[in-house]
Amino acid sequence: MEGEFTNFCKQYYELLLKVEEKEMRFFNLLDNALPYTGQTDVSELDAIIHCNRRVQKAQDLTYDVIEAKQETEDTILKILEYFEIPPNTRLTCEVPGEYVLILWADEEDTIYCSKIRDLVPLEVDENIITIPVTDSRNSWEDDEDEEML
Numbered sequence: 001m002e003g004e005f006t007n008f009c010k011q012y013y014e015l016l017l018k019v020e021e022k023e024m025r026f027f028n029l030l031d032n033a034l035p036y037t038g039q040t041d042v043s044e045l046d047a048i049i050h051c052n053r054r055v056q057k058a059q060d061l062t063y064d065v066i067e068a069k070q071e072t073e074d075t076i077l078k079i080l081e082y083f084e085i086p087p088n089t090r091l092t093c094e095v096p097g098e099y100v101l102i103l104w105a106d107e108e109d110t111i112y113c114s115k116i117r118d119l120v121p122l123e124v125d126e127n128i129i130t131i132p133v134t135d136s137r138n139s140w141e142d143d144e145d146e147e148m149l
Helices: 004-031 042-082 140-145
Strands: 091-095 099-105 111-118
Touching: 004 042, 004 091, 004 099, 004 111, 042 099, 042 111
Parallel strands: none
Antiparallel strands: 091 099, 099 111
């Protein structure tokens, strides 16, 4: 079972990877964009326009991912502040069945996050029954569903 903070840490790590991927794609398209060098043939201009639109779309996608990463980072910083976790305190985050992360924020509220190891997923055995366990004592949803008598 993954908790809320675990999900934010996982999301932040995955967004870090996605930002890197999107930035590489954007810079690759930008570096290989067709330049305007005085072409007068409309089909050549169409190709340049098409290429520029691809670059712009890649840039927009990159900005969207950066914005999502920033929102997740802000949430993580609020959680760290709420629990009064001092700067440079290394937090270990295990994402069940996937990997283990280490996460911390420095004095300038810069978040650092890296994967320290992969976890081996449990083998699926048809002779073993897995029962998901939830802890309703910590669920806010239960409080909202109860009717007042």
